[in-house]
Amino acid sequence: MASPDQIAAQILSTKSLSVSPNWLNTFLSSGLAQRNVPLSALAKTAIFRLLASDIKESLSKHRSCVLPVDVYDPMVQERCLQGSIPVQVLDIEDIGTSLWSQIEAIERVERGEAIRGREIVRTIAVDEDPEAAESNPTNNGPVAGANASGSSGSGPHRLILQDAGGTVVTGVEIQRMDGVSVEKLAIGAKLLLRNPTVARGMVLLTPGCATVLGGKIETWDTPWRQGRKARLLEKTGGLEAE
Known part of the structure; x- marks a missing residue:
């Protein structure tokens, strides 16, 4: 039977995540460790659950694994943080695209439309039968670049x-x-920050200092996406786009 220390070491070596002993003991009490599951498979399952967890409960709070408590101080012109620091995403915003463009993109998705070049084309409607849509020669089908978030993903992004x-x-x-x-x-x-630079209280994200580990907390993500259009409208003063 794999020991907690073995699993913790495996997670640390593969993802640079220092797991909380309490969280790990709870994970092992689920019974997986008693099923003769190989250590590598057990560690992969633990990592999957870690990425779907709130890291305030699942990861170590040792000072080498967390941000300085004054990291957001705008009076500090620039500093480089040392070590690997895991963080989780609470919000993301495309600051390279206008608010109205993002709202209009969401509304196109709601109407079942998408952009191809300079044309607005019809995609499968929410209540439309997919088989009927496939047989309809006027249906152009999904368009590359269109997505359910109503964002082109051009960025840059603020997190x-x-x-x-x-x-x-x-x-x-x-x-x-x-x-x-x-x-x-x-x-x-989850993102893993490695020796990131912080300037005026903001972490400067680059491929060299930040790695996307993935994961999702469903109870956070679903309401965030459902309320995104309303938040964008609020920022514009609540006026509907023409």
């Missing part, structure tokens, strides 16, 4: 991040990062 100790900081994408977009990055997803 609200939280560490295992509960400290919250803003991260700004200053170089394009794979996997970072409103559509691809779920709320509750």
